[in-house]
Amino acid sequence: MAQDTLDLPLNFEFWLNKAVAWGQASTLESQQDVCLHLPQLQKFLQQIYETLKHMDFPVAIQRFPLIGQLLGRLCWNPFVTGYEENQKILMWCLCCLYCSEPQNPIELKANVWIRSLLCHLLSSSKLGLNEVGTVSQALGYTSPDYFPKLLKNMVLSLVTELRVNHLNGFSIQKIIPDKQIKAMSLLCVPLLTLPDILPLLEALLTYHGDEPKEILSSEFLESVNEAFVQKKIVLSESAVLCLWLRHLPSLEKATLHLFENLLSRQRNFPEEVECFIRDSLLLKFPLKSYFPYASSSLIMVLLQNPKDLPHGLWCQHLNCISEILKKIVEDQSIQSCGRLFEYWFSFVHFGEWADIAAEELLILRVESPAPLLWLLAFYYNPHDRNQERTLTMVDARKAHGYIMKLFSRTPLSVKDLQAVTGESNEANTRHPSMQRLIRHLLLNFLLLSPEGHMIAREFVTTQTDEIASEFLNLITRTLYRWNRHGIESLRPGKLARDLLQELHCYQAKSVSL
Numbered sequence: 442m443a444q445d446t447l448d449l450p451l452n453f454e455f456w457l458n459k460a461v462a463w464g465q466a467s468t469l470e471s472q473q474d475v476c477l478h479l480p481q482l483q484k485f486l487q488q489i490y491e492t493l494k495h496m497d498f499p500v501a502i503q504r505f506p507l508i509g510q511l512l513g514r515l516c517w518n519p520f521v522t523g524y525e526e527n528q529k530i531l532m533w534c535l536c537c538l539y540c541s542e543p544q545n546p547i548e549l550k551a552n553v554w555i556r557s558l559l560c561h562l563l564s565s566s567k568l569g570l571n572e573v574g575t576v577s578q579a580l581g582y583t584s585p586d587y588f589p590k591l592l593k594n595m596v597l598s599l600v601t602e603l604r605v606n607h608l609n610g611f612s613i614q615k616i617i618p619d620k621q622i623k624a625m626s627l628l629c630v631p632l633l634t635l636p637d638i639l640p641l642l643e644a645l646l647t648y649h650g651d652e653p654k655e656i657l658s659s660e661f662l663e664s665v666n667e668a669f670v671q672k673k674i675v676l677s678e679s680a681v682l683c684l685w686l687r688h689l690p691s692l693e694k695a696t697l698h699l700f701e702n703l704l705s706r707q708r709n710f711p712e713e714v715e716c717f718i719r720d721s722l723l724l725k726f727p728l729k730s731y732f733p734y735a736s737s738s739l740i741m742v743l744l745q746n747p748k749d750l751p752h753g754l755w756c757q758h759l760n761c762i763s764e765i766l767k768k769i770v771e772d773q774s775i776q777s778c779g780r781l782f783e784y785w786f787s788f789v790h791f792g793e794w795a796d797i798a799a800e801e802l803l804i805l806r807v808e809s810p811a812p813l814l815w816l817l818a819f820y821y822n823p824h825d826r827n828q829e830r831t832l833t834m835v836d837a838r839k840a841h842g843y844i845m846k847l848f849s850r851t852p853l854s855v856k857d858l859q860a861v862t863g864e865s866n867e868a869n870t871r872h873p874s875m876q877r878l879i880r881h882l883l884l885n886f887l888l889l890s891p892e893g894h895m896i897a898r899e900f901v902t903t904q905t906d907e908i909a910s911e912f913l914n915l916i917t918r919t920l921y922r923w924n925r926h927g928i929e930s931l932r933p934g935k936l937a938r939d940l941l942q943e944l945h946c947y948q949a950k951s952v953s954l
Contacts, residue, residue, distance in 0.1 A: 456485055457507055460514035463521075475520040482521065486530040493537035494618055498548055501538055508538070509554070516558045528562055529599065532625075535559060539624035541658065559628045596637055599625075600644040619656050622648065626661035633668050643680040646687075655687060666691035670698045681722050699723060711921035734780065735787050739765050743791040748926050756801050756813070762794060763812035766819065785823035788816075793922050795820040796915075799881045802841060803889050810841055817881065822874035833875060840879045844886050853892040855900050858883055877911065884915050887940075888933050901940055902947050913944040 459478065463471045489508075493501055501508060512534055515521045522528045535555045540548040603622070626645050632638050642665060645657060655662075666684060668674045676684075685692035699721050703714065718724055742762050750758060769784055788795070798813040814837045818825065825833050843861045847853060862879055863871055871879075887893035887900065901912050920937050923929040 457511045460511055463518055466518050466520040472520055479524055483527055490530050490534050493534055498538055498540050516562060532562060536621045536624040541623050560631055596641045600640050603644045603648050623656055623658055627658040630661055630664045633664055634673050643677055646680045646683045662688040662691055670695050711918060735783055736769055755797055756805055759798050760812045763816045767815055781823055800885050803885050817878050821878045836875055844882055848890055853896055855896055858900055884912060888937055894936055897940055898943055902943055909944055909947055916941050
């Protein structure tokens with residue numbers, strides 16, 4: 442008898458027979474027998490786990506052909522799973538058998554079976570609360586609160602092991618092999634929205650294995666990201682940033698989701714957009730995270746907040762931005778569209794500098810407008826190359842010179858403005874980007890020129906719906922920037938607000954027609 446007792450932890454057939462005899466522990470006799478053998482069962486399961494974790498699925502099935510029957514029966518026995526340590530070891534055994542890249546129908550079917558068992562183990566709603574009264578009371582819990590607390594304790598235990606694993610790093614003391622962590626991430630996919638699983642999700646997201654290759658399942662990362670952007674789960678900021686940094690497709694989808702939400706709104710005011718983006722956590726990243734090859738010197742000058750500079754130095758700072766950006770763009774080694782887009786996006790990301798450039802060109806009446814005009818030309822069309830850029834600059838200088846002369850023209854008419862936009866010329870062949878650049882300058886002229894004030898309403902309300910929307914967005918941005926920098930009192934803010942109201946009314950009438 443003593444010898445039989447010593448052999449029990451290693452006797453697979455013995456424990457399989459026990460599992461069959463116990464069933465789901467529906468009788469008092471079977472319940473008492475389970476409780477009697479729990480310590481030995483735990484030792485046996487621990488040894489099975491230590492063996493399985495060094496095997497893949499085919500080898501494990503060859504060594505233990507009936508392992509599925511044993512684990513399945515134990516998982517459905519509430520008196521076995523009611524013991525937290527047993528439940529945890531059963532989960533790890535299932536993870537060992539899970540095929541992250543199934544090669545045949547048998548492995549696919551096994552994966553489905555393992556997923557269902559994991560869902561059963563982790564979902565308190567599927568466990569028989571009324572069947573474990575004796576065990577739960579002995580542990581100091583009432584039946585209604587036992588399984589939620591068991592789940593929390595089990596998740597806490599797994600999280601602790603992940604953290605110990607992470608701290609041990611490359612040492613031989615690692616508790617959990619990397620392949621098991623990948624399997625665990627896959628098995629969490631159907632359980633993502635269970636509130637008590639959240640600490641495990643965050644522990645997985647912040648965990649990094651030994652290899653440079655991603656350790657977590659891409660399906661897990663994609664599912665977590667989808668659940669987060671759809672607001673089905675709430676993650677800590679650090680977990681979200683880890684998710685996006687380790688899985689760029691998730692970052693791309695989160696960005697596209699933000700754009701879709703913004704585009705679906707009828708109108709976006711800068712204050713609302715800023716709040717919307719801030720809540721999305723996408724500004725939390727350093728710009729280098731999005732574009733690792735961007736010039737550090739360019740990023741440094743773009744990061745300079747205009748509010749922190751004296752107004753008299755804005756033009757000088759813009760000249761510096763233009764000089765750095767132009768040198769980069771004209772460098773023959775970065776002629777690819779992808780790299781060019783990175784620098785354009787970097788500049789657009791700090792788009793208020795472009796708006797300030799358009800304003801400074803008219804306020805200061807600079808003697809050498811070329812650097813600021815180049816910035817605006819690049820802002821509106823970064824794809825111009827060599828000769829095209831030269832022709833664009835010639836046209837921009839000509840338009841800017843004409844607008845500057847309008848400051849001294851009295852009286853001023855709408856036709857004078859149409860002459861520079863080319864609206865009076867049916868054969869106008871200017872590129873749309875050049876037309877937008879000119880309209881940007883003209884709007885600032887209307888806001889900054891006393892004569893422009895008199896015809897501003899007439900000019901903006903006689904445009905097409907598309908151009909009216911363009912003016913509306915420009916004016917909205919301008920008012921937001923003036924207010925943000927505390928300079929609205931120095932600018933014709935009342936006229937800008939009146940024009941904004943006129944354009945809203947104009948658009949409302951157009952829609953009704």
